[in-house]
Amino acid sequence: MSTERIPSASPSVSRLIDELNKLPGVGPKSAQRLAYYVIRLPAEEAHSLVEAIMAVKEKIIFCSVCQNMTDTDPCPICDDSRRDRSQICVVEEPLDVLALERTHCHRGLYHVLHGVISPMNGIGPEDLRMKELLPRLEDGLVQEVIIATNPTLEGEATAMYIQRQIANLKVKVTHLARGLPVGGDLEYADELTLSRAFRSRSEL
């Protein structure tokens, strides 16, 4: 489907459909729908979208502390004096920071790896923002590193690697609990999740 040309669409419409089709999660049908939506947008709204895209391309840099994407260095979180500097939560991606911020559970800082160790894809620790983590733990301020990589094979391997790297420092290393998702159905939980939930059962 995605390579299909639509000869009857005008060149500039076809081109926009092609461009939108490249976005993740946007199939050929959605790309068409989006394209005609954009065509119908008032000029100032289309301009505002284009400006927003250009702004991120121009302004976004990596925070020199946590490696998250940011307009300013240090980023708003690292720069916030109200954040607890004794805890660093290590995540794979900037999106994970947003997800955790929404929970309001973590008042400490973050460290963004920008990926996971994945030998299959030829990604080793040196391809991630891993080496930037260790210097952050050396001043003795940090008491706990909360590893919040994804509960996948690669995420767990990355967590293990980080743990081994900082084992000789006097820092507590924790990771997020595994168990049944809230609102989920025991019957539909996969075996691994269920067995982890069973083994990590806690007293009521």
Place this chain on the structure above:
Amino acid sequence: MSTERIPSASPSVSRLIDELNKLPGVGPKSAQRLAYYVIRLPAEEAHSLVEAIMAVKEKIIFCSVCQNMTDTDPCPICDDSRRDRSQICVVEEPLDVLALERTHCHRGLYHVLHGVISPMNGIGPEDLRMKELLPRLEDGLVQEVIIATNPTLEGEATAMYIQRQIANLKVKVTHLARGLPVGGDLEYADELTLSRAFRSRSEL
């Protein structure tokens, strides 16, 4: 969800997420995913997306014949001498033209209404590209008007209105068959579709 601000995202990221969130079918989560995808795009690809958006805003006009959106007037279909000028297929939206072109069933021309008559939303025939249709039927070349509005209440009402408008011209007016969708399951068909399919049954 959509009005929720993410204080920890940088201003330019937040702004892009907001802009993407306005697109149809793009919820707050997809907007975040898309935003970080755009941030990571190589500069030339982001530029290519921006250019494609600006190009449609600058170049797209309405075809003076069929009213479809186009870069050139007349549009590629109206301008194609191989198209059958005796048939005009009337559709609601430019996307419907693309959908019909993919079937390769219709070799005639189109007429795009850009909407349907919808008294509930205050949309009357004068708000559509309806008046542009009649002059196209006056030269006697057109033998058949195929009405391909959606099989909805409003689509049917619009079809009826068009039929009444051209009843006194010597033009055959047809509409697309209603029936069971191919690959669908009789058991899951709604009553209206099933009764239309039953009444329009044809000999094998």
